[in-house]
Amino acid sequence: MTRKISEVLQEIYQRLFEFFGPQNWWPAETPFEVCVGAILTQNAAWKNVEKAISNLKQKGLLSPPALYQLPVEKLAELIKPSGFYNLKAKRLKSFVEFLMLNYQGNLDLMFKKPISHLRAELLNIKGLGKETIDSILLYGGNLPVFVVDAYTYRILNRHFLVPEETTYDEIQALFMENLPPDPQLFNEYHALLVACGKSFCKKNSPLCDPCPLKGL
C-alpha cells in the first residue's frame, strides 16, 4: 500500500514542526530587506549575511533609492562578509535598477503583478535564479510559491521520494500540487527543511539516527 504523496508531505511537515517548532522566517524588518537577504545568501551562511545587512543598515542604505545611488564598488565593500561580494554587488544593483525603473522602487506595486508574469520578469534579471526569486515572492511578497533548495532536494532524494535527476520545477510542482496553496504553510515548510538539512541531513556526514524524519 503506497501512500499518497500529499500524505507523505504532510507527515514530513508535521514531524519537522513538532521537532523544531516555528522558525519565524524570514528574519527581516521589511520586504526589501528580504530581497536583499535573498540575493546575499546565495550559497552563503546566513550568519555572514547578517553582517552584510547590518553594514548597510548602519549606513542607512537599506532602501531602493539609496542602493540605486550607491556605486557598485562601495556596495561590494559593505557586503564583503556575505562572500562573492563583487558578484553580489552587481546582482543587487541589477535588482534595484529593475525595481526603480519598472516599479518606482515600490515593492508593493511589484507584488501586485500576477505571480507567473512577475516570476518571468524577475528571471530575466542576471543573478536572480529560481530559488532567489521564489524566496522573494514567498517571504517578501507573502505569495503562495514553494521554495526549493539544496536541502529540499537532498532530503527528498535520500528518502527516495524523487530520483537523482529531478529538476527544480519538478520538485516545486510536487509540493505545490500536493499541498494547499497557503503562504504561511510554504513559509514554515521550507524553513523547517532548511533546519533539518543544517542539523541532520548534512551534505557529507548525515545524522540519520537522531533525525526527526528517520523511518519515514
Next chain:
DNA sequence: TTCCAGCATA
C-alpha cells in the same frame, strides 16, 4: 579543511 538559505558561463 569543509561548508554555507546559488547562479552564470563555457
Next chain:
DNA sequence: TATGCGGGAA
C-alpha cells in the same frame, strides 16, 4: 557538465 566566485565559522 564543470568551474569561478569568497569571506567567515565550525
